[in-house]
Amino acid sequence: MEFWQNRLRCPVCGASVEKRGNSLFCTGARSHCFDFAAEGYVNLADPKEAGGGDDAALIAARTAFLDGDYYAPFADALTAYLQDVPQDGVAVDAGCGEGYYTCRFARAGRPVIGFDLSKRGVRAAAKRAKREDLPALFAVAGIFDLPLNDASVDAVFSVFAPVAEREFLRVLKPGGLLITAGAGPDHLLGMKRVLYEEPRRNTPRVDLPHTMKQIGSETVRFDMKLPKEAVATLFAMTPYYYRTAPSAARRLLCLPCLTTEAEMEIRVYRK
Numbered sequence: 001m002e003f004w005q006n007r008l009r010c011p012v013c014g015a016s017v018e019k020r021g022n023s024l025f026c027t028g029a030r031s032h033c034f035d036f037a038a039e040g041y042v043n044l045a046d047p048k049e050a051g052g053g054d055d056a057a058l059i060a061a062r063t064a065f066l067d068g069d070y071y072a073p074f075a076d077a078l079t080a081y082l083q084d085v086p087q088d089g090v091a092v093d094a095g096c097g098e099g100y101y102t103c104r105f106a107r108a109g110r111p112v113i114g115f116d117l118s119k120r121g122v123r124a125a126a127k128r129a130k131r132e133d134l135p136a137l138f139a140v141a142g143i144f145d146l147p148l149n150d151a152s153v154d155a156v157f158s159v160f161a162p163v164a165e166r167e168f169l170r171v172l173k174p175g176g177l178l179i180t181a182g183a184g185p186d187h188l189l190g191m192k193r194v195l196y197e198e199p200r201r202n203t204p205r206v207d208l209p210h211t212m213k214q215i216g217s218e219t220v221r222f223d224m225k226l227p228k229e230a231v232a233t234l235f236a237m238t239p240y241y242y243r244t245a246p247s248a249a250r251r252l253l254c255l256p257c258l259t260t261e262a263e264m265e266i267r268v269y270r271k
């Protein structure tokens, strides 16, 4: 049996789904059908939401930067939380992008379902997992209305992505974990020092869970020495790319290398 069987549900009518041939069929009266793409992902998005999420250029930049493993200390810290997930448990990566972290979770020995509204992201993620034959399923879907049964998964990761607390609570089993991760106050301050005369520290997130019980937190800090190409791809995947004057961007992109802090905050909640 596939690891996602009895967990995924039809996004239209909520009935259970089964794989027949290269499609998912729901067991509801209307037998809704969702085809797997050649890359191995399935589109379960509400057509009203489809087409949302990150665009091709952003995904290409993120893939290029993340594949350099500059964020490896952070990825390792996240992956370590899988030790608290039962051996036969399943994790979800909500807002998985192009699956860099999702595939690391799958390599660590727990099956993972990655959801993202960006079809391009999910396609890249599915290709990545297929290359290594990892226990991962990727679906295009919005994280505020996941095509998952109630109390069906053991952990939800939310990495640099919106936090849909109510939905995560619905799909987590009792005792299941929610692991959120985002930028800390000093994240990429070295890059901001080049871009801005008065660089500001990041302000605290306002969308963190407020009803779930927080059971832990961790700040991961390290310095990154980035070659020119990695500076360009990192810059292109940050919000500063869209808000910086061209002259300041040129100043950054002309540097032969850049040393900057990375600071990520991880928070852990239990249902």
Ligand SMILES: C[S@@+](CC[C@H](N)C(=O)[O-])C[C@H]1O[C@@H](n2cnc3c(N)ncnc32)[C@H](O)[C@@H]1O
Pocket: 052, 053, 054, 062, 094, 095, 096, 097, 098, 099, 100, 101, 115, 116, 117, 118, 121, 141, 142, 143, 144, 158, 159, 160, 161, 162
């Ligand atoms: C900053 S990216 C992080 C991607 C990945 N977790 C990573 O860290 O590499 C945020 C991701 O959330 C996705 N996203 C944003 N809103 C979403 C929603 N409502 N449902 C599903 N995905 C969403 C975007 O498409 C994007 O891939």
Ligand SMILES: [Zn+2]
Pocket: 010, 011, 012, 013, 014, 015, 026, 027, 028, 030, 031, 032
């Ligand atoms: Zn259905």
